[in-house]
Amino acid sequence: xxxxxxxxxxxxxxxxxxxxxxxxxxxxxxxxxxxxxxxxxxxxxxxxxxxxxxxxxxxxxxxxxxxxxxxxxxxxxxxxxxxxxxxxxxxxxxxxxxxxxxxxxxxxxxxxxxxxxxxxxxxxxxxxxxxxxxxxxxxxxxxxxxxxxxxxxxxxxxxxxxxxxxxxxxxxxxxxxxxxxxxxxxxxxxxxxxxxxxxxxxxxxxxxxxxxxxxxxxxxxxxxxxxxxxxxxxxxxxxxxxxxxxxxxxxxxxxxxxxxxxxxxxxxxxxxxxxxxxxxxxxxxxxxxxxxxxxxxxxxxxxxxxxxxxxxxx
Numbered sequence: 119x120x121x122x123x124x125x126x127x128x129x130x131x132x133x134x135x136x137x138x139x140x141x142x143x144x145x146x147x148x149x150x151x152x153x154x155x156x157x158x159x160x161x162x163x164x165x166x167x168x169x170x171x172x173x174x175x176x177x178x179x180x181x182x183x184x185x186x187x188x189x190x191x192x193x194x195x196x197x198x199x200x201x202x203x204x205x206x207x208x209x210x211x212x213x214x215x216x217x218x219x220x221x222x223x224x225x226x227x228x229x230x231x232x233x234x235x236x237x238x239x240x241x242x243x244x245x246x247x248x249x250x251x252x253x254x255x256x257x258x259x260x261x262x263x264x265x266x267x268x269x270x271x272x273x274x275x276x277x278x279x280x281x282x283x284x285x286x287x288x289x290x291x292x293x294x295x296x297x298x299x300x301x302x303x304x305x306x307x308x309x310x311x312x313x314x315x316x317x318x319x320x321x322x323x324x325x326x327x328x329x330x331x332x333x334x335x336x337x338x339x340x341x342x343x344x345x346x347x348x349x350x351x352x353x354x355x356x357x358x359x360x361x362x363x364x365x366x367x368x369x370x371x372x373x374x375x376x377x378x379x380x381x382x383x384x385x386x387x388x389x390x391x392x393x394x395x396x397x398x399x400x401x402x403x404x405x406x407x408x409x410x411x412x413x414x415x416x417x418x419x420x421x422x423x424x425x426x427x428x429x430x431x432x
Contacts, residue, residue, distance in 0.1 A: 123416055130412050137404035138194065141397045142187050153177055155203055155391060194401065200394035204387070209398040213380055217402070219289060220372070220379035224364045226299035227306070231357060235307045236350070239314020244341060246319060254315075258308035270301045270374045287376035298375040302368065306360050313356055317349035351418050358414030362407035 153173040174180055178189060193200065199209035242254045264272075277297060278286040285294050321327060322345060330340045369381030376382075380399060387395035 123419075126412055126415055130408055133408050134405060137408065138191055138401060139187070141400040141404065142190055144393070144396060144400055152203070152393065153179055190397075199398035199401070202387075202395050203392045204390050204395075209394050212383060212395075213398055213402055216378055216380045216383050219377055220365060220368055220381060223295060223298055223302065223368060223372070223377065223379060224361060226295050227302040227364060228357065228361055230299060230303040231306045231310050231360060234303075235310025235357075236314050236353060238307070238311040239353075240318060240341070240346070242311065242315040243318030243322070244337075246315075251315075254311065258311055261308035262305055264304065266301055266304065266370065267374065269304045270297070270371065273297045273300060289377055294375075294377075298371045298377060301371050301374075302364055310353060310356060310360075314349065314353050317352055318345055321345040321349045354418055355414055358410055361410050362403075365403045365406050 153170055178186060181189075190200070197210055199213065201207065202209055202212065238254055238258075242251045245251050274286050274297065277284040284297055286297070288294055318341075327340065327345060330344055365380075368379060369385045371377070372379045372382040373385055380402065384396060384399040386392075387399065
């Protein structure tokens with residue numbers, strides 16, 4: 119397991135380096151001159167060529183792209199993501215301030231997916247072909263047919279406007295996370311439930327399950343002791359990808375429910391062409407996604423030894 123973990127860690131290094139290059143290139147591809155944008159936000163009414171050249175020299179924009187990337191990467195490794203053009207505040211400090219909000223939203227959504235997705239899939243597989251399975255199939259089809267912004271609007275209308283039991287925006291108590299978390303988890307619950315059902319049915323048809331049933335072992339004991347540990351591995355991988363997807367795609371939900379997370383921060387930066395913020399956002403979310411994927415691989419390898427013992431992974 120140690121050797122396998124070490125190899126997986128080494129394989130993540132080139133990916134992280136590629137993400138840093140992508141984040142930096144995205145900043146270079148942002149329309150407009152960063153020096154001109156910085157001067158306009160400094161309150162300079164008339165941007166003269168002299169002021170523009172002075173600002174470009176100050177920002178280091180006259181250096182080659184490789185030099186600029188090396189300087190930026192060196193600062194990033196020290197925890198310095200640059201300064202926002204919009205308000206002249208450190209990007210790293212603002213990301214750290216907003217990151218807990220996005221992590222709370224992610225954690226609550228993942229908890230909903232694990233509870234309702236996995237349990238629903240197990241029940242659907244256990245009662246395959248019966249009324250419960252048919253009802254859950256219909257429900258998952260319905261959940262997958264609604265876009266996330268429609269789900270958000272419906273939840274706001276029902277639980278905030280009509281019933282008035284949940285807040286629609288802001289961050290305060292746990293109630294403020296319920297509607298956005300359900301919105302993010304809605305379609306993923308359906309996908310997780312479907313995959314869990316399919317994986318369980320695949321395990322039901324294997325010889326070890328037939329032997330366990332022939333020995334007279336209780337159905338639920340066979341299901342949870344033998345089938346579930348093997349069937350849950352692809353589901354764990356799906357949920358790991360889902361976590362990374364939330365970090366990279368939560369800006370719509372955060373914007374709808376006015377949550378001060380890193381997603382809404384990035385959306386504001388896109389509108390104002392604040393490319394140091396965009397670079398920092400892409401780098402943080404990309405690194406988080408890689409680390410989560412690595413953790414999921416190690417967890418699956420720990421659950422299923424065949425993953426780390428197969429082929430050359432010995």
